[in-house]
Amino acid sequence: xxxxxxxxxxxxxxxxxxxxxxxxxxxxxxxxxxxxxxxxxxxxxxxxxxxxxxxxxxxxxxxxxxxxxxxxxxxxxxxxxxxxxxxxxxxxxxxxxxxxxxxxxxxxxxxxxxxxxxxxxxxxxxxxxxxxxxxxxxxxxxxxxxxxxxxxxxxxxxxxxxxxxxxxxxxxxxxxxxxxxxxxxxxxxxxxxxxxxxxxxxxxxxxxxxxxxxxxxxxxxxxxxxxxxxxxxxxxxxxxxxxxxxxxxxxxxxxxxxxxxxxxxxxxxxxxxxxxxxxxxxxxxxxxxxxxxxxxxxxxxxxxx
Numbered sequence: 001x002x003x004x005x006x007x008x009x010x011x012x013x014x015x016x017x018x019x020x021x022x023x024x025x026x027x028x029x030x031x032x033x034x035x036x037x038x039x040x041x042x043x044x045x046x047x048x049x050x051x052x053x054x055x056x057x058x059x060x061x062x063x064x065x066x067x068x069x070x071x072x073x074x075x076x077x078x079x080x081x082x083x084x085x086x087x088x089x090x091x092x093x094x095x096x097x098x099x100x101x102x103x104x105x106x107x108x109x110x111x112x113x114x115x116x117x118x119x120x121x122x123x124x125x126x127x128x129x130x131x132x133x134x135x136x137x138x139x140x141x142x143x144x145x146x147x148x149x150x151x152x153x154x155x156x157x158x159x160x161x162x163x164x165x166x167x168x169x170x171x172x173x174x175x176x177x178x179x180x181x182x183x184x185x186x187x188x189x190x191x192x193x194x195x196x197x198x199x200x201x202x203x204x205x206x207x208x209x210x211x212x213x214x215x216x217x218x219x220x221x222x223x224x225x226x227x228x229x230x231x232x233x234x235x236x237x238x239x240x241x242x243x244x245x246x247x248x249x250x251x252x253x254x255x256x257x258x259x260x261x262x263x264x265x266x267x268x269x270x271x272x273x274x275x276x277x278x279x280x281x282x283x284x285x286x287x288x289x290x291x292x293x294x295x296x297x298x299x300x301x302x303x304x305x
Contacts (some may be wrong), residue, residue, distance in 0.1 A: 006042045006282050010059040011099060013045040018055050020096040026104065029053065040114070040208050040286035042279065043224055049104065053089065057102040066224035067091060067103045073143065073226060077200070080138045083131050084108055084211075084219035110211030110218045113241055114289050119215025121246035127217050128210070128241075129253035132234050136199040145198060146229025152203035153229025155193055156263055159270045160185075166273035175276065175291070177298060181269060184301045188266020192259040194230035201234045203227060206271075207241050207289060235264035236271060239296040240289065247300075269297045 005012065015034050023030040032050035039046050043063035047055040058064050071088050078085040087106040094100060110116070118124040146153030151162075163185055171178025202209070203225020211219040225233075235256065238247050251261065272294040276287050 005059075006279065007060050009061075013057050013059070013098070015047065017096060017098055018047050018057070021092055021098060021102065022049075022055070024095055025092050026090055029104070040283055040289065041222060042283065042286065044222075048107065052107045054105050054107050055102065056105060057098065058100045061100075063224065064100045067101045069144070069226060070223050071103075074223060076141060077135070077138060081131060081134050081220075082127075083217055086219075086221050086223070108211055108219045108221065110213045113207035113210040113212050113217075114285065116212035117215060118212065118217075121242060122249040124217055125242050125246040125250035126253045128205075128237060129250050131217075131220065132205070132231070133254060135202065135234075136231055138200050140198070140200070140228055143200065144227045146201075146227045150203065150225055150227075152225045152233045153198070153201050153227050153231075155230070156188055156266050156270070159267075159274075160189065162274055163270040166270075166277055169277045170273055173277070173280075176273065176294065180298050180302065181273065181294075183305070184269050184297060185266055187301070187305075188262050188269070191262035191266070194232065194260070194263070198228040199231050200228050201226070201231055203233060205234045205237050206293075207237070208286070210237070210241070230260075230263065232260050232263035233267050235260070236268040236293065238264065239268045239300065240293040243296060265297055265301065268293055272297070 015036060019030065019034060029049060035048050037046040037048050037054065043059060043066065044056045045059055049055050058066065070086060071091060074085050086108065088103050089106055090104040092102045148154060148158055151159050167176065167178050167181045167185065170176040202220060202223060204222060205220070209220060209222045210217060211221060238250050242250050272290040275290040279286055
């Protein structure tokens with residue numbers, strides 16, 4: 001079965017392709033059971049391999065550097081962090097008509113936080129805050145700086161044109177209070193920028209990239225947006241995963257100042273409004289998560305403005 005297509009120009013993948021790549025490059029795993037994993041992830045197709053592995057293949061040209069980034073940095077970051085990170089077991093080369101580098105990873109148990117209930121949401125908020133603080137505290141080690149390419153950890157002004165266009169598009173579809181969304185965005189743009197040293201960020205710290213086991217946070221996956229810059233981009237989960245007391249616990253545990261909180265809320269809004277129109281017809285789970293985050297952002301701003 002082919003993976004669901006997220007992009008008009010993505011490279012198609014299916015189990016037969018993956019089986020052929022494994023047979024040619026990693027024959028020791030070629031006969032293991034193989035099945036596609038339904039996912040709202042937009043950059044990679046994922047297949048479970050046996051009981052303890054997965055195969056991850058970039059769908060689209062802009063995702064092709066992610067395998068190398070994770071290979072270079074995750075082993076260096078993992079020892080400093082309180083939650084599990086993905087572990088690459090092997091890297092595959094292009095072949096069988098598939099044009100990109102791909103990888104085999106160790107399978108991490110757990111459910112995505114988009115669907116798994118949290119046993120204690122305020123405690124989960126504090127646990128995630130501890131993870132973010134630990135990540136931010138890691139020595140920079142010459143790591144990759146935030147870039148304009150993926151617009152994570154960079155000044156929000158670089159997202160302005162795309163964000164305003166997306167707000168207008170969603171307003172035209174009747175999916176958003178465009179006037180209120182513009183107020184949130186303008187408040188974020190007017191907040192003082194990050195002027196301290198760049199810090200490590202995950203870049204896409206949303207519920208789909210957080211795993212939960214028995215109601216407890218267990219792992220953080222998909223580090224394709226990894227870099228160093230403004231930490232506000234890693235606070236989107238405040239509106240994507242938490243609300244009320246748990247959101248307050250998250251902010252308090254990190255000691256987030258007003259300017260960073262405003263930029264984080266703007267980042268969450270921008271992420272959601274750009275995501276929804278693009279994936280509206282192809283990614284219902286991702287769109288539902290983005291719309292939930294957007295609703296939380298707007299309600300939170302309305303309460304506090």
